[in-house]
Amino acid sequence: MHTHQSQAPAGVQSRRSFLKSAAAATAAAASTQLFKTPVYGQGAAPSTGRVIGANDRIVVGFVGVGPQGQLHVDKMKANADKNNVALAAVCDLWEKRRELAKAKIGGDVKLYDDYRKLLENKDLDAIICATVDHWHARVAIDAMKAGKHIYVEKPMSRYLPEAWEVWDTVKATGKVFQVGSQGCSDAKWHKAAELVKEGKIGPLVLGQGSYMRNSPKGEWNYTIEPDLKADSINWNEWLGPNIKTRPEFNADHFFRWRKYYPYCAGLLGDLFPHRLHPLLLATGNPEFPVRVAALGTKKILTDKNTPGTPIRDVPECLTLIAEFPSGYSLMVCSSSVNEQGLPDIIRGHIATLYIGGNTVELKPERPFTDEVDPERHPNLEPVEDIGVHQSNWLSCIRSGKTPNANIELAVRVQTVVSLGEMADRMGITCHFDEKTRTITDGSGRKVEPANYGVLKPS
Structure with a gap:
């Protein structure tokens, strides 16, 4: 590996210069595309609530x-x-x-x-x-x-x-x-985004990640506490105004609601966001998807091992693939019946990022090993922690800056999640137009977005 351009052969040096120019162009494009980091409150309509200073509680x-x-x-x-x-x-x-x-x-x-x-x-x-x-x-x-x-x-x-x-x-x-x-408040994802925005891995190609669990008695089959009775809560309030089916009080639904479609999208609602938010953040320029496909299965039927609980509505295993306007695609898997997952990887044309623990590694692709130096960034802090994420939010309330898991990132992830649910449950590939917010299937037929009472059961 050549460490100084002055020592490199002319051809290698020329290719290094080309790649640096390409990296600069990639970084410039990222800085001008859709995803920006606005300061909260600028240009917003007045709202109630006090102005909080840097030292205010x-x-x-x-x-x-x-x-x-x-x-x-x-x-x-x-x-x-x-x-x-x-x-x-x-x-x-x-x-x-x-x-x-x-x-x-x-x-x-x-x-x-x-x-x-x-x-x-x-x-x-x-x-x-x-x-x-x-x-x-x-x-x-x-x-x-x-x-x-x-x-x-x-x-x-x-x-x-x-x-x-x-x-x-x-x-x-x-x-x-x-x-x-x-x-999203884990430092490794921000380091990955920095490397991507600097053009270090070239145009993005394919990302992957997973969130896997396993349980002999079925994921989300939490203990039903016997002191919860029908008169312990306002059941209609728990159901809320939007649920179209109105079951009688059901302790299984109250404690194990992630298993049932009216209340949750299952793996897509619970585990997928843990991977989708940081993986999109790490692109440096999160985009809305243009196409989403998903396939869920429910064959192990672990609920049979928990006496008295019905079989879940939601899948036990699901794979999702999303395509974005830049040409980048993302594959994410999740399971409640097997713990062996995919490593978090972001592949670029000239290098690949391996993201794990508190480390980000950049490894050149084989055709570019003479032009791209490997990098290793260990001991990145802070690591993933709810307290750190809360602190980021509180800091932004005081400063007016944009939090790590802000509305722009969140709505893009929710688009992937919702289209993934539709794709799996309806057996279609969902195409999305961010300008009109319309969804179509592969034939171009408009599809109403899943909503309460629109995508059964709900």
Whole structure:
């Protein structure tokens, strides 16, 4: 490997110069394309809520404190002094969960069983939403309209039309929006994006990743707590206004909702966002997809090993392929019945990035080994952590900067997720036009986006 151009043969030096020029052109193109990093609040319509200075304490409320919401309480409490935040309010339909969160926080914490009442609390600056998926968009929209900044767990919405409503509300209110894919605050993905934007791997070709699990009793078959009764919660409120089928109170649905389509897209809603958000972030210029195909299977039927639970609606294994306008394509797999996954890789024309642990490695493609030097970037920090992701959001509330998992990235990922669900359940390939937001199949026939009651069962 030649380390200095002056020592390289003329042909190699010429090719190095060409590749440097190509890299510069790639980086310039990336800087002028669609995905920008706007400063929140600039040009936005006035909204309620106080202006928060660099040294002001941020007052936070929580909507939804099931297992994930309790984790958010734990992380926010642990970093409260460092982040200069006060944990002041909790909303959940189940009193048991409200009281548990209150005990963890300590002090004077206001409790609510209706999130709309919580949003009327003028003392609150920001909300963390960790509800069931079909409530994500509604809570996020109402929170921003009430003048609150919002951190909403992934996915940002159950269906794509809701995602656009969230997008519109962020633009209208100027509130800081963060989606809860904490991998986006992992330094390795930002290093990968830096290398891509510098043109180090040339034009993007193909990315891959996976999120794999395995369980003999079936993923998401959480313990059904016996003290939850029909009169313990407002079941109609849990179902919300959009669910078209209105089942009677069902503890299996309450605790194991990720298994059922009306409430969740299964692997696509739970695990895919953990890979899609960082893999798109790492391109340096996240795009909307132009074509998405997906194939899900459900043959192991692990639910049979958990007595009393029905067989899930959602697949146990799913593979998704997405194509983007630049020609880049992305393959992501997820499973709840096998743990052996694909390594995270981003392939370019002249080099490939291997992303794992806290390290990013750049390896030249064979035809370009004389012109491209390998690189290894180890010990990158911070690593993936919910507390770090929360801190990024809080910092952006104070500075007005764009958070790592911002609305522009989130709506692109939700487009992939929603088209993937449609492709799998309808047996079609979904084509997407970002300018008109229309979906068509391979024959050019317009397809209505999946929504409550549109894509059965719902």
